[in-house]
Amino acid sequence: MSKPNDTEHRAEIIAALRDFADQIESDPTIPTPDPGSIHVWSFLMRSEGTQSERFAAVHTFAEAHGATVRITDKDDRQAAAHFGPIELTVHAFGDEQPAPQPRVVTRADDAALITA
Template identity: 30%
Template sequence: MSESSQNTARDKYIDSLRKFADWLEQNPDVATPSSERFLLPLTTNPAVEEFAATHGLDVEVDSNGNTEAVLHFGSIKYVGYGYADFGEFCKQNNEKQARNWADNNGMVIQPRDGGAE
């Protein structure tokens, strides 16, 4: 590691990226990863907007009102993303995972007594 900071986890991550890049360079017959995206979960749209403003990036908004801002390093993208309503996203994602698990295990999710599905 070059210059050390107060964030040892970050320093280790950066050092690992350098080691990986060196290894890829030293092993030209090895395939490169299929994904060229590093994801930075910023959770909220305002956090994405701040990230974008700090780095001079445009903010993209999808049909659900969620945002992302992308830094490009050649073919590699560093994608900061957030949600219009992170709590609602988590709720919907948890339900989807539970229903998939139930379907895959021959079960059905039903509402509790008196509750709506």
């Protein structure tokens, strides 16, 4: 799974965020963004590692940032953390799409992390 540790890709994102901040700071023609509407998503796709690796990455993110892991209606895993007014959601896609069952899950009781 390369996305979380892809140094070059991360550097591009960091540079873009810094440029965005500089633009908002220096260009008065840009309206002030609504602090309740700044959302950034990090998607861990099915092609990136195993389902267990993707789900574990969401749990690791959540544990590091005091967030809750939620199981979506498509049995994916996601967690959101706030950095000031910016909300970052890490979303890992599951291998299958069972019937909808959204709920909260911890690493200890996440059956999808248990390997055979």
